[in-house]
Amino acid sequence: MRPFAAILRKDLMLELRSGRTTTALVSLALLVLVVLAFALDRAIAGGSDAAAGAMWVALVFAGMLGATRVMLAEQENGCLRALLLSPVDRATLYAAKLAAAFIFMLGAALAAMILAILFFNLEFSNAFGTLSVALLLGALGFSALATLLAAISARARGGELLLPILIVPLFVPALIAGVKASASALSGAQFAAAGQWFGVLAAFDVLFVAAGYLLFEHVVGEE
Amino acid sequence: MAKPLQNALGGLTLVVMLIALYLVFMWVPTEIDQGIVQRIFYFHVPCAWVAFASFGLVAIAGIFYLWLGGQIWDDLGYAAAEVGMLFCTLVLITGSLWAKPIWGTWWTWDSRLTTTFVLWLMYGGYLMLRAMADDSPQIARYGAVIGIVAALDVPVVIISVRLWRTIHPAVLVTRQGGHGLEDMRMVVTLLVSLAAFTLLFAWLLMLRFSELRMRSRLNAAAREIAIARLRVGAA
Numbered sequence: 001m002r003p004f005a006a007i008l009r010k011d012l013m014l015e016l017r018s019g020r021t022t023t024a025l026v027s028l029a030l031l032v033l034v035v036l037a038f039a040l041d042r043a044i045a046g047g048s049d050a051a052a053g054a055m056w057v058a059l060v061f062a063g064m065l066g067a068t069r070v071m072l073a074e075q076e077n078g079c080l081r082a083l084l085l086s087p088v089d090r091a092t093l094y095a096a097k098l099a100a101a102f103i104f105m106l107g108a109a110l111a112a113m114i115l116a117i118l119f120f121n122l123e124f125s126n127a128f129g130t131l132s133v134a135l136l137l138g139a140l141g142f143s144a145l146a147t148l149l150a151a152i153s154a155r156a157r158g159g160e161l162l163l164p165i166l167i168v169p170l171f172v173p174a175l176i177a178g179v180k181a182s183a184s185a186l187s188g189a190q191f192a193a194a195g196q197w198f199g200v201l202a203a204f205d206v207l208f209v210a211a212g213y214l215l216f217e218h219v220v221g222e223e
Numbered sequence: 224m225a226k227p228l229q230n231a232l233g234g235l236t237l238v239v240m241l242i243a244l245y246l247v248f249m250w251v252p253t254e255i256d257q258g259i260v261q262r263i264f265y266f267h268v269p270c271a272w273v274a275f276a277s278f279g280l281v282a283i284a285g286i287f288y289l290w291l292g293g294q295i296w297d298d299l300g301y302a303a304a305e306v307g308m309l310f311c312t313l314v315l316i317t318g319s320l321w322a323k324p325i326w327g328t329w330w331t332w333d334s335r336l337t338t339t340f341v342l343w344l345m346y347g348g349y350l351m352l353r354a355m356a357d358d359s360p361q362i363a364r365y366g367a368v369i370g371i372v373a374a375l376d377v378p379v380v381i382i383s384v385r386l387w388r389t390i391h392p393a394v395l396v397t398r399q400g401g402h403g404l405e406d407m408r409m410v411v412t413l414l415v416s417l418a419a420f421t422l423l424f425a426w427l428l429m430l431r432f433s434e435l436r437m438r439s440r441l442n443a444a445a446r447e448i449a450i451a452r453l454r455v456g457a458a
Contacts (some may be wrong), residue, residue: 117361139293145372152365156356156365157355157356157359158353161355162355165348165351168344170347172341172380176387177383180387199396200382204379207376207379208372211375215371217290218289218364221364
C-alpha cells in the first residue's frame, strides 16, 4: 500500500503546487459549455436532454486532457522509466495513476455539473443525487480507460492525436448510460428511474478497472 | 504459409462465391414485402458474421501474444483487424443501401447499426495506431492490449445501445412478426453465401498474414545483419 500512497501523494502534491491540470480542466469544461450554449441555443433552452448532453461532452473533453495528463506528465525527463525501475508492482502503479486521474476527473465532473446547472438554468435540487452518482461512475470508467490508453499514446508516435480516437469509441457505452441517467434526473424523474443506466455504468467501471489493472503491465513492458 | 494451399483456397473461394452469386441473383425467390432489395441480405449477413469473427480473432490473437509471445500472433491479429475492417465497412454500406428503400433513410441510430458503427470506430483506432506507430518496438503489445480492451467493450456496447433503442429486423434470432426466412431456398442461399464469405475471409486473411510474416522475417534478418556489421566493425 505504501508505494500506492507515495505515487498518489506525489501526483497530488505536484498538482497542489502548480495547479496546472485543474486550471486547464475547469477552463476546458467552461469553454466546451460556452461553445455548446451558442451552438445549441434553442435546444438547450428547451430541454434537459440537451443540457445533460452538454454536461457530458464537457466531461469527456476535459477528461481527455486531465485524466491523461497524469500519465503524459511522466514522459517528461524520463520519469516513467524511473518509476518502472523502482521496486513497484506495475499493477500498483496503475492503481495509483488511476486514483490520481480519478481525483482530477471528479474535479472536472464537479465543474461541468455546476457550470451546466448555472448556464442552462436547470432545476437540480431533485436531480443532484442521480447526477452525482452518474458523474462519479462515469469519471471512474473514463479514468480507468484513459490511464491505460494514455500509457500507450504517451509512448507511441503521434500519440496525442491517437488518444481521443482510441478513447471515445470505447467510452460510448458509458457515455450513453451517463447521458440517459442525467437527462432522466434533470427532467425530474426519481433516482430509481436511472437504475438500469447505473447498472451499465457500474459494469463498464468494473470491466475497465479490472482490464487496466491486468493489462497495464503489458503496456509499459519490461524496460 | 504454403503457396499451393493458398492458391487452392483461392480457387475454392472463387467457385463457392460464383455458386453463391448464382443462388442470390437467379435462384432464390424474391421476398414479397421488400422486393428485390432484400437480396442484399445474403451479402449483408455474411459480411457481418465475418467482421465480428475477425474482431474476435484480433482479441484471441492479442491474448495469445501477451501470454505466449511470438511475432506470429501479432501478425495474425493485425491481419485479422485489417480484413475485419474491410468487412465491417461492407456491412455498413450494404446496410445503408438496404435501409434507404426499406426504412426510407440511409442511416439511423438503431441499436445494431450503432453497435457496428462503434466497432468500426474502435478498430479504425486500432489500425490508425498501427499505421502511425508501426515502427515503435512496443507496437505489438499495444495492438494486443487495444484488441482485448475493444473486445471486452463489445458486450457493454451491445447492452447499452439496445437499452437505448432498436428497430433492426431480427431475422435470425427471433421469428415472430413474419421476419423469418419462410422459403427453404432462402435458408440454403444464406448458408451458401455464408460459406462463400467465410472462405473469402480465410483466403484474404491468409494472404495478408503471409505477407506480414514475410515482413517480420525480413525485419529480423535486417536486425541480424546490423548486429553482424557492428561485430565486424568492433573486431
